[in-house]
């Protein structure tokens with residue numbers, strides 16, 4: 001039986017690490033939809049396609065080929081995996097993902113991933129728009145302060161420069177953009193289980209999700 005699990009939520013709620021761990025535990029694929037938005041945002045920006053001109057935008061989108069190969073994201077056969085995790089791309093992705101033609105262009109690419117077997121899909125609208133029929137849906141969140149603290153710690157651990165105040169400000173701004181945009185705003189999908197990870201470890205969040213998923217997979221042996 002092939003199935004889909006969705007994990008939506010704001011930036012820094014721990015979705016990526018939790019979704020990856022859940023996929024690993026279940027032995028199924030992990031789909032990072034944010035990486036797709038990041039890749040398209042980077043290429044549109046570098047091609048100087050601005051969000052205001054819908055015709056030019058649609059023309060440009062029709063010429064962009066995005067491919068997912070395991071953890072790698074390829075844009076027109078060019079590997080951008082290493083370039084899409086920067087504060088600048090955080091902002092670009094938030095901005096371009098609010099453009100209706102961008103979301104439309106990326107919808108089928110995301111849906112197609114279901115063909116390769118069961119998946120844990122992570123994003124902002126995977127439970128509401130991309131896979132509304134998913135077997136299990138989760139909405140992972142945490143307070144802006146808890147999320148900023150995690151991002152700060154992550155960056156420091158990677159030896160990257162970090163300023164807690166700046167990170168918190170950027171998180172609040174991104175939350176605002178992602179939840180007030182007209183198309184597919186960040187919302188709690190119907191039927192999703194709400195998980196506040198502010199006071200939870202990653203391991204606890206993973207265990208909680210696995211427990212809920214296994215309730216729906218009665219034949220699975222642990």
Ligand code: DC
Nearest residue numbers: 033034035037093094097123124125
């Ligand atoms: O999860 P992330 O930070 O990598 O996502 C980057 C941006 O992409 C984020 O600002 C919101 C957007 N996004 C989206 O609009 N819909 C998704 N399904 C995934 C990400």
